[in-house]
Amino acid sequence: MQLLDIRNLTIELRTSDTVIRAVDRVNLSLKEGEVHALVGESGSGKSLIAKAIVGVLNKRWHITADRMHWRGVDLMRLSNEQRRKIVGSDIAMIYQDPSRCLDPTAKIFEQIAETLPEITGSGFFLKRNRERKDRVKALIHKVGIKDHQKVLSSYPHELSEGVCQKVMIAMAIARTPKLLIADEPTTALESTTRAQVFRLLKSLNQLKNMSILMISHELEEIINWSHCMHVLYCGQMVEAGPTQRIFTQPRHPYTQALLKSLPDYEQGLAHKEPFYALKGTIPTLQHLPIGCRLGPRCPQAQKACVVTPPLTKQHGHSYACHFPLIKVMK
Amino acid sequence: MVLNYILRRLGLLLFMMFTLSVFTFSLSYLFPGDPLSNLSGISNTSFSQTSELQEKYHFNDNYLMQYFAFITRIVQGDWGVSFASGDSVFTHIIELFPATLELSIYALIISVVVGVPAGIFAAAYHRRWPDKLVNSTTLVGYSMPLFWLALLLIMVFSLQLGWFPMSGRMGLLYEIPYQTGFILIDIVLADFPYSGLAMLDALHHLTLPTIVLAMYPTTVLVRFTRDSMLHVLEQSYIKTARAKGLNRAQLIMHHALRNALLPVIKQIGLQFSTLITLAMITEVIFSWPGIGRWLIDSIYQRDYPAIQGGLLAVSMFVILATIIAELTYTLFDPLSRNQAHGKV
Numbered sequence A: 001m002q003l004l005d006i007r008n009l010t011i012e013l014r015t016s017d018t019v020i021r022a023v024d025r026v027n028l029s030l031k032e033g034e035v036h037a038l039v040g041e042s043g044s045g046k047s048l049i050a051k052a053i054v055g056v057l058n059k060r061w062h063i064t065a066d067r068m069h070w071r072g073v074d075l076m077r078l079s080n081e082q083r084r085k086i087v088g089s090d091i092a093m094i095y096q097d098p099s100r101c102l103d104p105t106a107k108i109f110e111q112i113a114e115t116l117p118e119i120t121g122s123g124f125f126l127k128r129n130r131e132r133k134d135r136v137k138a139l140i141h142k143v144g145i146k147d148h149q150k151v152l153s154s155y156p157h158e159l160s161e162g163v164c165q166k167v168m169i170a171m172a173i174a175r176t177p178k179l180l181i182a183d184e185p186t187t188a189l190e191s192t193t194r195a196q197v198f199r200l201l202k203s204l205n206q207l208k209n210m211s212i213l214m215i216s217h218e219l220e221e222i223i224n225w226s227h228c229m230h231v232l233y234c235g236q237m238v239e240a241g242p243t244q245r246i247f248t249q250p251r252h253p254y255t256q257a258l259l260k261s262l263p264d265y266e267q268g269l270a271h272k273e274p275f276y277a278l279k280g281t282i283p284t285l286q287h288l289p290i291g292c293r294l295g296p297r298c299p300q301a302q303k304a305c306v307v308t309p310p311l312t313k314q315h316g317h318s319y320a321c322h323f324p325l326i327k328v329m330k
Numbered sequence B: 001m002v003l004n005y006i007l008r009r010l011g012l013l014l015f016m017m018f019t020l021s022v023f024t025f026s027l028s029y030l031f032p033g034d035p036l037s038n039l040s041g042i043s044n045t046s047f048s049q050t051s052e053l054q055e056k057y058h059f060n061d062n063y064l065m066q067y068f069a070f071i072t073r074i075v076q077g078d079w080g081v082s083f084a085s086g087d088s089v090f091t092h093i094i095e096l097f098p099a100t101l102e103l104s105i106y107a108l109i110i111s112v113v114v115g116v117p118a119g120i121f122a123a124a125y126h127r128r129w130p131d132k133l134v135n136s137t138t139l140v141g142y143s144m145p146l147f148w149l150a151l152l153l154i155m156v157f158s159l160q161l162g163w164f165p166m167s168g169r170m171g172l173l174y175e176i177p178y179q180t181g182f183i184l185i186d187i188v189l190a191d192f193p194y195s196g197l198a199m200l201d202a203l204h205h206l207t208l209p210t211i212v213l214a215m216y217p218t219t220v221l222v223r224f225t226r227d228s229m230l231h232v233l234e235q236s237y238i239k240t241a242r243a244k245g246l247n248r249a250q251l252i253m254h255h256a257l258r259n260a261l262l263p264v265i266k267q268i269g270l271q272f273s274t275l276i277t278l279a280m281i282t283e284v285i286f287s288w289p290g291i292g293r294w295l296i297d298s299i300y301q302r303d304y305p306a307i308q309g310g311l312l313a314v315s316m317f318v319i320l321a322t323i324i325a326e327l328t329y330t331l332f333d334p335l336s337r338n339q340a341h342g343k344v
C-alpha cells in the first residue's frame, strides 16, 4: 500500500514583487517498509520538501500540491488540528538544525519524555513516572549517548550540536513512527556513532517495518540500503527510480555527474587526480535559467534544452531530460 | 553558580547605593543656603544650638568624616527634620511611602493581569480582528498623556456621573489607625464593625488613580507580550514541538509561554521605575497623600531636607526593585543563569 503519495508538490516564497519557486512540481511516492533516499546539492530544496510533508514550514511559504496522500488521506485538505494528529502519531522527522529545533528553556528530559506515547495501563503516578524515566534512558542509550544523567538534565544550549542531533534522533524514534524523515541525520556525529545510527535505522526498518525518507549526502551509505532514490536539482526532481537501476544506469546527466563524483577506491585513484565534478555552481533561486535548469552546466546540452524537458517514465524509473544517456556507464 | 551571580548583583547594588548616597550628601552643599541647616533641617539657630549641631554633624572635620556621619545617621533613621513641618523627614517618608507603593503595586498588578493575557490573546489571533482591536486600543492608551486621561476620567466619572470621588484616599467619615500604611490592609487589621463599608469607600477612592496609573504600563506590557509571543510562535522549536504531536494547550503551556514570558518578567521590573515617576503626577492630580505629592510640595517650598530624603528613598526603592526583577528573571531563565555558557 502506498504510504505517502505526493503529486506536483510546489513550494513558493511569495514576496511583494516576485514569486520564488524553491520546489517545482515534485513527485514522490513511498510504500510501507521502503527506504527512499533524497539526494541533491545543497540548496536544491530537500529540507523544504521534508518540512512541507511534516507541515512545519513557516506561513510565508506557499505550498500547493495536486495531492499529498498519507495512507489514502489527503493531508492538504485536512484542518490543522487533524493534520497535527496524523503527523504526530505516524510521521517523525529528524531535523537538520537540531539545536534550533529544541526548546531552549526546557530540559532535555522533558522534551524527550513528552514525545513518548502515553503510558497505558494502571499503576501509580510514581510507577508511571519511573517507567517514563526508564524509557527515556533506554532511548538515549540507543542513539549512543552514554552519560545520560548529565545530558538529560541539561538545557539544549549546554550541549554540542552532535549531542543535540542524537537527542533529536531519540525523539524521532520515540513513538516508533510509520515514516521517519531523516534530514541529514548524521552530519554532526562522529563516525562510530554515525555507523551506530545507521544500524539503528536499518534495524528499525527491518524489524518494525518503518519506512524511511533519507536525506543525505553520503551516497555510499544510501546506495547500500535504500530501495529508491530521488535526485533533486534546483528544486526539480531530475531522476527517480530504484536505487540499483539508477546506480547502474543513470539517465540524467546530473545523476551521472553525482555518481561519477564518488571516489572509486577499488579502481584506484591516481595521485592527485581531480575528482569529476560539473562545472559551475547551482544557480540561485532568483536567477534560474529557462528550460532545463541544468542547461548551463550540462555537458550534453543542446539547443532543445531551452524548453523544459518533460518527465519520461520507464518501468518505475523516471527522468527529465531531452537527451538521456543510453550508454551504460563504464 | 546562582549564588555567585546573586553576590555580584548585590555588589552592584552596594555600589549604586554608594553613588546615590554621595550624590544625596553633596546636595546639602549644592543647595542654596547653609549646608548645616540643609542637612539638619533646623534653621535660625542660636549660637549654642549651632555648635551642638556642628558637633553632631562633624562639621569641623573633613568631608570624609562628615560623609561617614551622614551614612551613620541615614542608617539610624535620623534624616533631619523638614523645614515645612518641623517633623522628622524619616517619619514622613515612612508614613507616605506605603500610599505610593500601594497605588503603584495595584496599578502594576492591574497592568500585568490585563496586559499579559491581552498580549497573548492578540498574538493568538494575529492579524484577525481581536488583534487589531487590542492593537488600536493600546495605541490610543500609549499616546494619551496621563494628566489628560486623568482629567477626562474625573470629568466623566466624578463630576458627571458621580460614581467615584475626585481626590483623597479615604472618606472623612472613617478614621483608620495607621499600622502598615497600606490602607486596605489597615482596614482589615483595624477590624471595625463598619470595616466593610470602609473597605468599599477605600476601593472607590482607589479606582480612578489606579486606572490612570495602570494605563501606560498596561499598554507597554500588551505590546511587549504580543511581540514576544509572536516571535516565539515563529521559532522552529515551536513548529517541531507541534509536529511531535503536542496539542495546542500543551504547546502553549510547556513551550510557548515560558519562552515568551521570560522577557516580559524583565519588562515588568523595568516598568516599576517608570511607574513611580508617573505615580507622582497621579498623586498630585488626585491629591493622593503619597510621597510623590509630598516631594513635589517640598520642591515648591524649597524644603531641602525633605527633597533630599525623598529623593534618596525613592531612588533606593527603584534600584532595589530593578535588581529584584532582574534576579527573578535570572532565576527563571536557564540561558542567563548559567554563565558558563557562551553565546555563539
Ligand SMILES: Nc1ncnc2c1ncn2[C@@H]1O[C@H](COP(=O)(O)OP(=O)(O)OP(=O)(O)O)[C@@H](O)[C@H]1O
Residues within 6 Å of the ligand: A013, A022, A040, A041, A042, A043, A044, A045, A046, A047, A048, A049, A096, A285
Ligand atoms: N527561510 C528561507 N528564506 C528564503 N529562502 C530560503 C529559506 N530557507 C531555504 N531557502 C532557499 O530554499 C532553497 C532550498 O533550501 P533547502 O534548505 O531545502 O536546501 P537543502 O537541499 O536542504 O540544502 P542542504 O543540503 O544544505 O540542507 C535554497 O535555495 C534556499 O536558499
Ligand code: SF4
Residues within 6 Å of the ligand: A252, A253, A254, A292, A293, A294, A295, A296, A298, A299, A300, A301, A302, A305, A309, A320, A321, A322, A323, A324
Ligand atoms: S535536458 Fe538538456 S540540459 Fe537538461 S539535463 Fe538533459 S541534456 Fe542536459
Ligand SMILES: [Mg+2]
Residues within 6 Å of the ligand: A046, A047, A048, A096, A183
Ligand atoms: Mg537541508
